[in-house]
Amino acid sequence: MTACMVCLCPTTDTSEYHVACLQALYGAKSVPSFRYDAGELYRVAAQMAGKMSISGIQEKVSLRLSADRSRLEVAATRGRYILKPEPARYSALPQNEHLSMRLATLVGIEIPPCGLLRLKDGTITYVIKRFDRTDRGEKWPVEDFCQLAEKPVRDKYNGSAELCVRLLRKYASEPAIEVGKFYRLLLFGWWISNGDMHLKNFSLLTEPDGLRRLSPVYDLVSTRLVIPNDITMALTLGGRNKRLLRKDWLAFGHYCGLPERLVNRMIADQVKILPRASEMIQISYLPDSMKQQFIDIISGNTAVLVESGAES
Ligand SMILES: Nc1ncnc2c1ncn2[C@@H]1O[C@H](COP(=O)(O)OP(=O)(O)OP(=O)(O)O)[C@@H](O)[C@H]1O
Ligand SMILES: [Mg+2]
Ligand SMILES: [Zn+2]
Known part of the structure; x- marks a missing residue:
């Protein structure tokens, strides 16, 4: 196929x-x-x-x-x-x-x-x-989170998920919506074991309606697939950057001020896509030797999200 x-x-x-x-x-x-x-x-x-x-x-x-x-x-x-x-x-x-x-x-x-x-x-x-250019050559303003935080590029790994949420609260036109989108993106990035979600890999885009929203996403990769021992996240979450558990994601949802129901649903949605994601990996252009590895990575992270799920 x-x-x-x-x-x-x-x-x-x-x-x-x-x-x-x-x-x-x-x-x-x-x-x-x-x-x-x-x-x-x-x-x-x-x-x-x-x-x-x-x-x-x-x-x-x-x-x-x-x-x-x-x-x-x-x-x-x-x-x-x-x-x-x-x-x-x-x-x-x-x-x-x-x-x-x-x-x-x-x-x-x-x-x-x-x-x-x-x-x-x-x-x-x-x-x-490119999401910041139109066919007529117009350019929409984009600022990445490193710029928003007024940090030099060399400090792009020097930040936290909470800092990103504060930046959204300060600069996004509709923070409640954007913070929800950010939560889902960060959870997904962790789920595929993307250890490179640093401050320059998130941006706010000012759209023609003048509103500042999270830009469409870019630079998503499973870094653990290419650096097998890499389980460290670029940004800390709750002060930690590895071995996150379901309870850490729940706590972060609380920090974000998101309704518990929404957080539970986003986690459940992440868990639910495992079979479809595995099918997509199988049919993808990834070399065969990496396919099972990728499925193992997302299966392991799914198990973490499911574990002790009953308590919440
Ligand atoms: N589709 C896009 N439209 C507009 N700008 C984009 C797009 N994709 C990436 N960019 C911009 O280009 C920069 C570099 O792209 P990207 O992050 O994919 O490259 P990279 O070299 O893998 O980055 P890194 O240094 O994180 O490894 C991004 O930080 C972003 O500002
Ligand atoms: Mg990048
Ligand atoms: Zn197609």
């Missing part, structure tokens, strides 16, 4: 995309061509580093579609897409990130259009559409 490189649902034949999914990502019926192979792309990424309006540790390339939408082109300015190749150090990161983003949708988290893209040599890369 072949999965669609956008939605990770089966396609009816051996094609790697649904036409509707290509439409959603590129506004085109066929995959835009991209003329680079992995080696060339690394060179472009190295040239682009520091010149792009997006930061981050990983190599990335800014892209735009040609006017007829048949080609993806490297774009130093006004790019509408970000492409992340596989980094030398971590195998299958594009597949891991894309899968993590798709898994997030199972608990209702909003993701920007994104998908996998093969280079000329067949290498798989990850492409995400």
